[in-house]
Amino acid sequence: MNEKTRQRRPAFDREAGVAIAQALFHERGYDGVSLADLTEAMDIKPPSFYAAYGSKAELFERAMLRYAQENALPLDDLLAPDRPPAEALSALLLAAAKQYGRHSLLRGCMITEGMRANDQVARQMARNLGNGGLQAIRAYLDQVHPRGAQALADYMAVTLRGLSAAACNGMSRKRLIEVAQVAGRFLSREMDADQSTSAS
Structure with missing residues (x-):
């Protein structure tokens, strides 16, 4: 077979590789995905992998950034300043629950896990x-409900992480x-009680 008839291997698509890694990391977690899993799924050799991504951890970061671009909860819309705070936070939790459980394999929040x-x-x-994201929630609470803002922000963080873990389980x-x-x-109830206390 001469040079003209020999078929060339298609050029490796790095962004497609990130998408493949994102799905693997989301489904199995960082620790559950080996270098061999990644190179096999991408159909490349380890030297090509390192040339393209540097390391497994660096690829994980790129995969998380891609995940965030596609799946980040719309905090600016959910936590709109003209919306009652309790309603806004409730809507955020509901949106998270719907997202974390919407797929049979890619469950929970990839970044949280x-x-x-x-x-x-x-x-x-x-x-x-x-x-x-947690800092954005705290900044929002500092503006709309400064009384107990830290405790409420912590409650939101724990609840969001709990929803993610439950989805994964x-x-x-x-x-x-x-x-x-x-x-x-x-x-x-908690925020109404805070408002009543502060008003009295």
């Missing part, structure tokens, strides 16, 4: 990305939504 990775570098990457979308609705009712 990445915060529990055994690898310290990957874990810190996930924390850095996840903290942005197989809780149905219907039950996740019901949990979010219960949490929303608690928020309404």
Whole structure:
């Protein structure tokens, strides 16, 4: 076979590789995906992998950024300043519950679950990305409900992470939504009580 008839291997698509990695990391978690899993799914050799992405952790960060671009909860819309705060926070929890349980394999929040990775570098990457959303929630509460803002922000963080973990453990979308609705009712009572106390 001469040079003219020999078929060339298609050029490796790095962004397609990130999409493949994103699905694997989301389904199995960072620790559950090996380098061999990644290279096999992308149909490349380890040297090509390192040339394209640097390391597994660096690819994980790119995959999380891609996930965030596609799946980030619309905080600006949900936490609109003209919306009653309890209603806004309840809507955020409900949106998260619906998203985390919508897919049979890609469950929970990829970034939230990445915060529990055994690898310290990957874990810190996930924390850095996840903290942005939590800081936005805290900033919102500082504006609309400064009394007890830190406790409410912590409550939101714990509830969102709990919804993600429950989704990953197989809780149905219907039950996740019901949990979010219960949490929303608690928020309404708690914030109404705070307002009554501060007004008296």
